Amino acid sequence: MISDRKLDCLGLYCPEPVFRTRWALDEMEPREVLEVIADDPATEGDIKRLVNRLGHELISLEVNEGEIKVLIRKR
Numbered sequence: 001m002i003s004d005r006k007l008d009c010l011g012l013y014c015p016e017p018v019f020r021t022r023w024a025l026d027e028m029e030p031r032e033v034l035e036v037i038a039d040d041p042a043t044e045g046d047i048k049r050l051v052n053r054l055g056h057e058l059i060s061l062e063v064n065e066g067e068i069k070v071l072i073r074k075r
Helices: 016-027 042-054
Strands: 005-009 033-038 057-064 067-073
Touching (some): 016 033, 016 042, 042 067
Parallel strands (some): 005 033
Antiparallel strands (some): 057 067
């Protein structure tokens, strides 16, 4: 899937990736897709909770060799 916006959070640690994800989503239009890449292990759970709390759609979440890639569709 092609994202409308990419957010690189590599090297950032909790709570920075989830804060930046929230800010990016706030700036986006409904139905746009945000791709987040991070390497802080806490990001996986934090992003899931954020997406659920805000009512957006978690399209995918992949963890590969310590790198987390998340696709979120804004509702």
